[in-house]
Amino acid sequence: MYLSFYGLGEPPFELTSNPRFLFFTPQHREALSNLEYGLSSSKALTVLIGEAGTGKTTLLHAALESERCRGVRTVLLSNPRLTRAEFIETLASQFELGARAEQSKASLLEGLETVLRERRRRGEITALVVDEAQSLSNELLEEVRLLANMETPTEKLLPLVLAGQPELAGRLNEPELRQLKQRVALRCQLAPLTLQETAAYISSRIRTAGGETTRLFTREAVTLIHDHSHGIPRTTSVICDNALVHGFALSKQPVTREIVLDVCRDFDLRGGVPTSSLENIPAERASSTSAGPVGAAGPEGHEPRSAASPGGASDPAGGFEKAENRARVLSMLGLR
Ligand SMILES: Nc1ncnc2c1ncn2[C@@H]1O[C@H](COP(=O)(O)OP(=O)(O)OP(=O)(O)O)[C@@H](O)[C@H]1O
Numbered sequence: 317m318y319l320s321f322y323g324l325g326e327p328p329f330e331l332t333s334n335p336r337f338l339f340f341t342p343q344h345r346e347a348l349s350n351l352e353y354g355l356s357s358s359k360a361l362t363v364l365i366g367e368a369g370t371g372k373t374t375l376l377h378a379a380l381e382s383e384r385c386r387g388v389r390t391v392l393l394s395n396p397r398l399t400r401a402e403f404i405e406t407l408a409s410q411f412e413l414g415a416r417a418e419q420s421k422a423s424l425l426e427g428l429e430t431v432l433r434e435r436r437r438r439g440e441i442t443a444l445v446v447d448e449a450q451s452l453s454n455e456l457l458e459e460v461r462l463l464a465n466m467e468t469p470t471e472k473l474l475p476l477v478l479a480g481q482p483e484l485a486g487r488l489n490e491p492e493l494r495q496l497k498q499r500v501a502l503r504c505q506l507a508p509l510t511l512q513e514t515a516a517y518i519s520s521r522i523r524t525a526g527g528e529t530t531r532l533f534t535r536e537a538v539t540l541i542h543d544h545s546h547g548i549p550r551t552t553s554v555i556c557d558n559a560l561v562h563g564f565a566l567s568k569q570p571v572t573r574e575i576v577l578d579v580c581r582d583f584d585l586r587g588g589v590p591t592s593s594l595e596n597i598p599a600e601r602a603s604s605t606s607a608g609p610v611g612a613a614g615p616e617g618h619e620p621r622s623a624a625s626p627g628g629a630s631d632p633a634g635g636f637e638k639a640e641n642r643a644r645v646l647s648m649l650g651l652r
């Protein structure tokens with residue numbers, strides 16, 4: 317591993333939601349504050365929207381573990397591709413309602429309401445959080461709406477949070493789901509990071525891992541990482557980690573833009589800003605992201621690797637011999 321070579325105490329770019337590595341931009345703070353407020357104040361429905369890899373799940377965990385939500389008991393659904401029967405079964409078991417509730421919706425709703433009212437009498441808030449909510453079927457979204465209807469004369473019994481990719485926003489605009497949309501009390505969005513924010517994200521992770529940014533990446537390398545990750549934190553971490561592996565194999569410190577270019581070529585990550593991302597970035601943020609295809613950036617002395625030999629034993633750099641690992645990362649990025 318490259319840790320001692322780069323003077324690091326631990327890996328800086330692990331793909332986990334480790335709270336020690338949390339990085340906040342103003343939009344992250346605002347989204348976190350909305351999530352905490354929605355949960356702790358029993359708002360009917362809070363929605364968090366963001367492209368894949370922008371940090372929705374990470375932020376949900378941060379909100380659920382926050383001081384403000386300490387008194388909130390949460391049921392978290394992270395696999396919304398459930399059938400209606402599985403959904404009911406999951407709720408019944410998570411709310412400890414017993415086997416009877418698993419058999420019919422009427423018993424489930426009755427059992428659930430009793431439990432929620434009892435908890436509320438004790439001053440406890442229970443919330444339902446659905447991650448990857450863009451994958452919920454309309455049928456399940458309708459079930460979720462019915463759950464959001466349970467209330468006392470003064471407050472909602474089961475505050476809901478839906479987090480999902482931009483398709484979720486589209487789904488909420490469907491006429492069929494207008495009643496659910498009307499229940500949205502708070503809505504927050506995570507846009508990709510600007511160049512300055514990507515640089516700060518990289519530095520923050522390196523510092524937390526005990527390292528110094530200037531020892532790991534040149535300024536040009538960071539600019540190129542932003543260009544090819546389009547400001548998506550998950551992609552940024554994958555490029556950084558692989559660039560460090562590659563740089564270590566070449567005994568190169570700090571990592572240069574040529575090394576980053578090699579990694580992006582291997583992962584088929586193109587530079588420039590895709591129009592789909594731009595649609596979700598406010599104008600002033602979009603203008604600070606750099607553009608330009610890989611070719612335009614110029615490999616400066618580095619021969620492109622042939623498609624037939626993207627690494628492996630014949631790779632002099634030896635950075636990508638683990639084809640399995642590469643395939644795993646590509647699929648995590650949704651590229652293969
Ligand atoms: N604010 C952040 N601070 C630190 N790391 C982050 C942050 N946002 C994202 N990351 C990193 O990016 C990875 C992907 O983030 P996360 O899983 O939260 O994205 P997501 O928006 O839920 O994506 P998906 O839509 O694919 O589920 C995390 O595991 C984490 O390593």
Ligand SMILES: [Mg+2]
Nearest residue numbers: 372373447448
């Ligand atoms: Mg997620």
